[in-house]
Amino acid sequence: MSNDAGFINLEENIKSTIYEGLLKLGYQNNESFSIYYDLDLLNHLLLSSFDSNETCLNYLQEFKTFAEQDLLDIEISLERNRFKFSVNKDGIESIYKHENNPFLNDLIQTVNTHSFHLEDILAIFKRYSDEYICEEIDNDEFQYVLYFKDNKMDKFKYCFTFDEMGGYYHRLLDFSFNKILNE
Known part of the structure; x- marks a missing residue:
């Protein structure tokens, strides 16, 4: 059921957003990083039309598997009606080393x-x-x-x-x- 184009959009956005944060705040080895998305922005990035957070959250389990191909171990949860994407320290190090803008x-x-x-x-x-x-x-x-x-x-x-x-x-x-x- 996965939509690779949508997964690529989301993964690129996560990497780019984290990279921007690292440039602003500085890179700290051994730290994870979290970013938040509303359902409407996730639907836009995923090229989808989920009408509930729970349905989207279930679908995002496929995205976790997709992101692991690029060594991004992502934890996804709901927090106050928003989606929290947490990337562990190894993923942050990979983004810091490989993103270049x-x-x-x-x-x-x-x-x-x-x-x-x-x-x-x-x-x-x-x-x-x-x-x-x-x-x-x-x-x-x-x-x-x-x-x-x-x-x-x-x-x-x-x-x-x-x-x-x-x-x-x-x-x-x-x-x-x-x-x-x-x-």
Whole structure:
């Protein structure tokens, strides 16, 4: 019953999200890492249409077997109506060693200073491609959204806010970005 394309989407998202977290927080050997998903985002990633958390949780047991092929030992549970994916220390070490995204690394090094400006972010995007979009957004959560025209370069939208405390960002898939705009 498995959907390999959906499993690939989910696994890539888990690895990418954990990699982003490791870049932000630093890599600590011997630590596990957990991330959370709502059912609607899981349905999007899995290319599925589960209507209950329990049905999806049962299906995700097949995903655990799929992920083990890439040495990701993942524990999946429900916590407060969200899915918790916990990757053990060996999986984290594998992600840290094998994921490589120079763009994200450069972006997070700049963002971690909190004293950056839009021009700094634009320069990073331009360093990797002239083909990117920067839009001012009328939203309570962020002021600008930047993303590459070619999503093979990076499939996320980077949403920025600048205020008297500095700059901040959210990294969102199109699905999550559209959900926030339509709330």
